[in-house]
Amino acid sequence: xxxxxxxxxxxxxxxxxxxxxxxxxxxxxxxxxxxxxxxxxxxxxxxxxxxxxxxxxxxxxxxxxxxxxxxxxxxxxxxxxxxxxxxxxxxxxxxxxxxxxxxxxxxxxxxxxxxxxx
Amino acid sequence: xxxxxxxxxxxxxxxxxxxxxxxxxxxxxxxxxxxxxxxxxxxxxxxxxxxxxxxxxxxxxxxxxxxxxxxxxxxxxxxxxxxxxxxxxxxxxxxxxxxxxxxxxxxxxxxxxxxxx
Numbered sequence: 001x002x003x004x005x006x007x008x009x010x011x012x013x014x015x016x017x018x019x020x021x022x023x024x025x026x027x028x029x030x031x032x033x034x035x036x037x038x039x040x041x042x043x044x045x046x047x048x049x050x051x052x053x054x055x056x057x058x059x060x061x062x063x064x065x066x067x068x069x070x071x072x073x074x075x076x077x078x079x080x081x082x083x084x085x086x087x088x089x090x091x092x093x094x095x096x097x098x099x100x101x102x103x104x105x106x107x108x109x110x111x112x113x114x115x116x117x118x
Numbered sequence: 119x120x121x122x123x124x125x126x127x128x129x130x131x132x133x134x135x136x137x138x139x140x141x142x143x144x145x146x147x148x149x150x151x152x153x154x155x156x157x158x159x160x161x162x163x164x165x166x167x168x169x170x171x172x173x174x175x176x177x178x179x180x181x182x183x184x185x186x187x188x189x190x191x192x193x194x195x196x197x198x199x200x201x202x203x204x205x206x207x208x209x210x211x212x213x214x215x216x217x218x219x220x221x222x223x224x225x226x227x228x229x230x231x232x233x234x235x
Binding site: 049108111 | 122124152160161162164167209211213223224225226227228229231
């Protein structure tokens with residue numbers, strides 16, 4: 001079985017300060033990991049993905065994440081928050097084909113709401 | 119980039135009626151589409167996986183007779199909520215994937231807000 005835990009339900013930062021959204025995963029297989037962002041009443045937009053290539057992944061809007069197998073983590077960071085970053089962020093894991101019946105299914109974390117103060 | 123649309127974006131209906139939601143991949147062929155449900159302030163819950171030309175695979179606890187899914191073409195999947203009740207009110211999101219035999223990225227639609235009165 002696979003699971004994803006986002007360690008913070010809410011994160012609040014000031015504009016211009018760094019952002020850290022934490023994600024830990026559990027998987028019996030080598031997973032692919034994604035971060036999605038959802039603005040209110042909108043669909044999900046892919047920020048970045050890890051698929052067993054480089055462990056440091058750069059995404060859109062200045063976000064990046066580092067896959068650390070030893071820590072089973074895939075934390076999302078951004079050096080300087082912008083007001084437009086305020087949204088909900090989801091860490092997502094997907095199993096490869098070897099994952100059996102769970103192959104191809106996305107498992108979502110609980111979500112982290114990011115608030116950015118002026 | 120790959121674009122997925124949903125129609126309608128919002129729908130309000132009376133209890134007991136049926137509502138159909140469409141999910142279209144606009145610029146690619148989607149062999150597999152997924153339907154999710156999102157409760158307020160909650161994460162997305164996968165309802166079913168739909169492969170073109172075959173029956174949908176429903177997740178445990180999802181009533182297949184209540185949530186009818188049809189994936190008649192490579193660019194269109196529909197979700198019909200039959201005999202809707204207020205507890206079916208939710209945000210429904212579809213996603214589409216290019217290839218059946220890979221775990222490629224899923225592209226998400228903008229969602230449909232269903233309110234059942």
